[in-house]
Amino acid sequence: MWRQEAQNVLDKARRDEGDKIFPAEFASIEELILKGEVLVKEEEIEDADKLFLLAWSKGSLLEKKLAAEKLRLKEEAQRRADAERLELERKRALEAEARRIALEKYEAAKAAQEAEARRIAEKNAEKARQPKERQLPAYHTVKRGESLPFIASQPEVYNDRNLWPLLYRANRDQISDPKHIWPGQVLRIPRNLSREDIVEARRYAQEKPLH
Numbered sequence: 001m002w003r004q005e006a007q008n009v010l011d012k013a014r015r016d017e018g019d020k021i022f023p024a025e026f027a028s029i030e031e032l033i034l035k036g037e038v039l040v041k042e043e044e045i046e047d048a049d050k051l052f053l054l055a056w057s058k059g060s061l062l063e064k065k066l067a068a069e070k071l072r073l074k075e076e077a078q079r080r081a082d083a084e085r086l087e088l089e090r091k092r093a094l095e096a097e098a099r100r101i102a103l104e105k106y107e108a109a110k111a112a113q114e115a116e117a118r119r120i121a122e123k124n125a126e127k128a129r130q131p132k133e134r135q136l137p138a139y140h141t142v143k144r145g146e147s148l149p150f151i152a153s154q155p156e157v158y159n160d161r162n163l164w165p166l167l168y169r170a171n172r173d174q175i176s177d178p179k180h181i182w183p184g185q186v187l188r189i190p191r192n193l194s195r196e197d198i199v200e201a202r203r204y205a206q207e208k209p210l211h
Helices: 003-015 023-041 045-129 148-153 161-170 195-207
Strands: 139-141 186-188
Touching: 003 023, 003 045, 023 045, 148 161, 161 186, 161 195
Parallel strands: none
Antiparallel strands: 139 186
16 A cells, blocks of 8 residues: 555655645645545545555655755855855955055055155244245235236335236236226235246236236
8 A cells, every 4th residue: 555655755745844835735645645544444445545646646746846945945045145255255355445545545644744744844944044034915905006017016016017917816806807906905915926827927918918
């Protein structure tokens, strides 16, 4: 009889959680075995054996499906683990790169601060060694009859009438036409000019002279 084989395959499917993974197939096999048991009690052995054989066949198929499903779940779990590992490695690499960049920025900023401190110290030392110069004004109040070239020509301004474009550009907020300035206007006088600033101002004064 196939009675014991059917029961064995059902028990194995239960141990492999077939009743949870494939509940319909498991219930079908269990029902066939129960029907077979009823026929055994009724001494209809041949019909019972047919049911046990069918149950065993279905159980064997279920066993294969369970094995395939377990393999699939295992591979899926491995894929998730691999993906999580790669993501963790990626995050760690990003964090390491961020720390490296932050350290480089910190070191660069520290070096720049030290260089600036040395420059200021050297500049202050140089100033201390030199005789004090007369402080040049940063502003000029326009008087009646003055023009930008006239103001630029003053010794305390630039001592050069052709540098009037420097005054014009620094005071565009209150001078719309360099030919017209008004008494009482307080003009900014740019200082710390570069050679390029001076050359450009003289070029502009030659191209657009004020008469």
